[in-house]
Structures are given as structure tokens and as C-alpha cells.
Amino acid sequence: MTPKPILILGGTGKTGGRVASRLTAKSVPVRIGSRSAEVPFTWEDETTWAPVLRGVKAAYIAYYPDIGAPGASTTIASFAQLAVSMGVSRLVLLSGRGEEEAERSELELRKSGAEWTILRCSWFNQNFSESFMLGPVLGGEVMLPASDIPEPFVDVEDVADVAVAALTEPGHVGKLYELTGPTALTFAEAIGEIAAASGRDIRYQQISVQDFAAGLATEIDEQDYVEFLTYLFAEVLDGRNANPADGVFQALGRQPRSFRDYAKTAAATGVWTVNA
Numbered sequence: 001m002t003p004k005p006i007l008i009l010g011g012t013g014k015t016g017g018r019v020a021s022r023l024t025a026k027s028v029p030v031r032i033g034s035r036s037a038e039v040p041f042t043w044e045d046e047t048t049w050a051p052v053l054r055g056v057k058a059a060y061i062a063y064y065p066d067i068g069a070p071g072a073s074t075t076i077a078s079f080a081q082l083a084v085s086m087g088v089s090r091l092v093l094l095s096g097r098g099e100e101e102a103e104r105s106e107l108e109l110r111k112s113g114a115e116w117t118i119l120r121c122s123w124f125n126q127n128f129s130e131s132f133m134l135g136p137v138l139g140g141e142v143m144l145p146a147s148d149i150p151e152p153f154v155d156v157e158d159v160a161d162v163a164v165a166a167l168t169e170p171g172h173v174g175k176l177y178e179l180t181g182p183t184a185l186t187f188a189e190a191i192g193e194i195a196a197a198s199g200r201d202i203r204y205q206q207i208s209v210q211d212f213a214a215g216l217a218t219e220i221d222e223q224d225y226v227e228f229l230t231y232l233f234a235e236v237l238d239g240r241n242a243n244p245a246d247g248v249f250q251a252l253g254r255q256p257r258s259f260r261d262y263a264k265t266a267a268a269t270g271v272w273t274v275n276a
Helices: 016-025 046-053 072-085 100-111 134-139 156-168 187-198 209-219 223-236 247-252 259-269
Strands: 006-009 030-033 058-061 090-096 115-121 141-144 175-179 203-206
Touching: 006 016, 006 046, 016 030, 016 156, 046 072, 058 072, 058 156, 072 090, 072 100, 090 100, 090 156, 100 115, 115 156, 134 141, 141 187, 141 209, 156 175, 156 247, 175 247, 187 203, 187 259, 209 223
Parallel strands: 006 030, 006 058, 058 090, 090 115, 115 175, 141 203
Antiparallel strands: none
8 A cells, every 4th residue: 555645835945845855765755745746736726735635644834935924824724724624634834933924824733633743943044055145145245134133043954854753753743843053143143154164255234124125126026025025134033033942952852053064064065156
């Protein structure tokens, strides 16, 4: 009898792709939920939900553009209820620290009747190497509306490890893990670590929220994503998430990866190398 697959929503993204590859390495069957998958999935079209849920035993839920975006909780509630009604027993939700809409989504997951686990994450290290901050890093100047308030950046490799454990192992049902790195850094300090690891001169400059939003609008076509990133810097980065948490240790029994180790590993791949 063929074992039921695990559904990975956002299965081509920063966390979802890593979760999928880890499960595949464990010979666990995986179904990818994305626009380009064999069975297409989008959050905007509810008619795509049931086909990807049919016959799966568990699901990793990464909401796009972000779990903290307006209206996410309503969508998560509908999806979780449908999943449970179709016999999906375990749901693991990727969430964010200090975001009201994310916490509402967490509540909806708890109410769904599923065996739930919540991964409440700080900012990803990989935003500097795989996301909107890569371009500025390559350009040698990172301009953000972030002051000297620190953030305990978390590595997505740790997030993926916790997600796989929650999806496949006992002991994680009903747990909320706050996932952060071991220490908090300001954005200027994080850029300093990247400069040191890559051997490049990369400057950090604090700018206004208005200038940040205007710059994003020229680079990113999706206005909702621009507004969400602006909200994160304008409201969420106020110190509420400055303290590191021990969620990685709770879930895995080991310490999380440091930002310095991340920067050294990423630099070695050449992702921040600028060819003359």
C-alpha cells in the first residue's frame, strides 16, 4: 500500500523547498503545492485547494505573500477547515513573530480540529541572500528604515529541520515554537557580518519609511508585498521581537545556527560575489 504524501505549500520557496528536499531524502512521499506544480495550487483560487489536499496525511502551510498580510487569517481558517474535513490529520503552520494577523491565523489553526504545530519565526537570514535584500547587498549599499533595534535572525535551515520533525515525528502536536537565532543583531551589524564574510565593502544606511516604500515600488510589481514589507519596518520592528527564543532547542535539542555561520556559508557559495 502506497503511503500518503505530505503536502508542502510554498514547496518552491525558501522554507518549503528545503522541507520538501529533506522529506524526499527520508523517502517520505511529497506533494508540492504551487502554481507550477503538477496539481496547481494558489491561495487566491479556492477551487485549487481540494485537489492538492486529496489523499494527503499532513500539510506544511506557508502562506503567500506572508502570514502577517491582511486577510491571511480568513484564508487560513477556510483552508484548515477544508483540510480537516478531507482527513488531513496534521497541519504545521509557518508563522511570524509580533504580527497581529499572524496570531489570528494561529488561532484559526488551533480551532480547526487538526493536530497542529506552529512555527513562529523571526526574520530569515536568507532574506539577505535569496530575497529582496540580495540586490542591495550585491550593489554594495543596503538602505532600510531600521535603526539600532536588534533582530534575532533565524536560519531557514533550522526552520526546515523543525518543520520536518513536526510533520514526521511524535511529540510536536499542540506546540508553538518561537524560532530565532541565538543572538540578536541590528541590520547594520548583520550587513557588517556579510561584508566581513564576503570580503566586500558593503555599507548600511538608515532611510525613512517613505523613501523605503518608494524604492521598493520601483523594484517590486506586487503592491501588496510592498505594503507588507513597509508595515514590517514601520510597525513590527519596534523591539517587540528583539529577544532570542529557544524554540529551535525545544524542538530539536540543539542550538540554532548563528548569523555569522550563515554568512560564512552563504559567502562560500559565491552568492554575494560581484564579477568585475
